[in-house]
Amino acid sequence: MSKKLNIPWSKPDISENEKQAIHKVVESDWYSQGPLTKKFEDELSNYIDSNVSVVNSGTSAIICALLAHNFKPGDLVLVPDFTFFATLSSPKFLGAKIITADVDQKTLNISPVQVEEIVKNNDIKFVIVVDIAGLPVDIDAFEELASKYNFTLIEDAAQALGSEYKNKKIGSFNHTTTFSFHIAKQITTIEGGCVSSNDEKISERIKQLRDHGRSNSKNYSHDLIGSNFRTTDLQSCIGLEQIKKIDRYLSNRQIISKKYKDELKNVNFQENPNYSVRHSNMMFFTIYPNKGIRDKNFKILQENGIDAKLPWPPLHSQPANPELNNKSHINTEIISDTALMLPIFNKMTEEEADYVIECSNKI
Template sequence: MSAIKIPVYRPSLRGNEKKYVNECLDTTWISSRGRFVGEFESQFARTIGIEHAASVCNGTVAIHLALLALGIGEGDEVIVPTLTYIASANAIAYTGATPVFVDSCRDSWQIDPEDVRRHITPRTRAIMPVHLYGQACDMDALMAIAREHRLFVVEDCAEAFGTLYKGRHVGTFGDISTFSFFGNKTITTGEGGMVVTNDKTLATRARHYKGQGLADHREYWHDVVGYNYRMTNIAAAIGLAQLENAADVISRKRRLAERYRQALAGLPVALHAEQPDTVHSYWMVSILVETPEHRDPLRAHLSQDGIETRPLFFPVHTMPMYAKSYRRHPVAEDLAWRGINLPSWPDMSDEDVQTVAASIRRYFSK
């Protein structure tokens, strides 16, 4: 393996991140109190157009907190796509509920509403759409199913900050939604997440649980088993600075996807396509090769050229802890075995893109 010359991701830190972090250090407000926590929450809510936002320490606990706020627990089922990052399923399992896996749509790679409908049982309490790699799910169809069966909708927007569905930000359709700000996300706090909702009761419940279940009316009195899921002021300071440049970052990522599309034209690969009535934020620019036999050799070839890539997520239903009632999800499996995430950081140069494309071209010309 050659030394990495083009990493799969690198955050863009060209704004007020250092200034705001230094303010935290200078004022000694470095933990979960300080001005940046509230400002980041309120500015994030305004940016996506939602009433309430509660910051947390990472995206996985954001999902857990959202499920806790809804009262999801033992004996419940939550429908989730099998083609997702493991955190979506694990957070369901943390509550004692059962993740029920469904297949993907071939054109969008997102959760298949018709397969959702097929998997609803009397124990189903919620549907968890995951806006995978920055492309929006079919929220009209999913919300209609949820209304018909009186189910909650928990949107996992970990990879989809800036993604739009029919002109609205994802995360504003469900009962409650979550975002991740890990170091490789479109906006980052290093580690961090957000729970958002238009429901004041759910917002209050989420804040209560994330702060160790501390009661409002009595100092150091705890009335539920809570969690220490709070975001630090330092992380929020970075997040606020990131929000200030978010529109530019998303614009650059979308331009990056278009440059890849042009550079890869004529090669036997298919770029993850933006669907009608959506704006794809292209957290990761991803391709499919024609057959699974090409995927790993192509990644090895790129690695030899110093280009880092990732495979698409393994379908969660194939992993040992979730395979007890194994069944096939053929579209998700096919996408997973053929998919590659290409280097996708917003500051990539045209030269970097051409280097990646040239390496792929050399592979297929052998």
């Protein structure tokens, strides 16, 4: 057995370049949202191949996307039952009525078949799909459903910057897409996020919404109700350094993910359909035969200094959603009971992955 290591679940790569960039901003006397945020937006627009508006979190990005598409309180919004809480709480915070859909047991993603069952019987205004761990959802099928059933499709790609669907980057399609730059993500601005849209009007509206709905930042005329969703140049300067390294980061995550898949024994993995040509591997899921084995494994990993995480409980079971508590989504319940999220991060070494594998394979 190798010597005990401490392996975090995630770890940002904040190097000398980021520190120097922060120092320069401090020296420049311009800390709040300004020229570096504009430059960061330009770099992201180039990378994603769409129009990008930067905001202060992935949660704000979802809120702005809904508002930019004329969300009204009381609108019915469909979200997957298996996702981080913000996918649901953002529309709910704005006054949405939420319907949850079960996810596919193999991909862990919301599936077009399950969504169609719901949208054909309900007046759904928005469907928010999520690329779990960075695995793209079936975008063509969802775009088709959106036009057939007349709902607005929003993609919560908080975990999927850099992922590709049929050789095109997530965020470059015909619907509005949101991303997060939280500290655990592929690139970080510590807290942050953005919205991409190939409709310039939506992009401009988001820039207005993030600045209290002001029609022009030079005066105090407000023709929309927005809020303060702005970021700062102090954060955008970090993003500018991070985006230079994204391909290196994604390649390393790919190496770690492949190693896990090749060497971990007696577990299943998130299935990767052919249309997903690049998976960002923001997270890595292992799925065990049952809850008992999963719990034993979790304990062994923790005792050995490995910060594996339990997955999110089903959204319908959360105490903050009493109106959904009587629902049952069997696949989400199984995933939540039998999966673990193993450590994976931008500069994770093969030795660190070997240690996780060695401890996991003990069971």
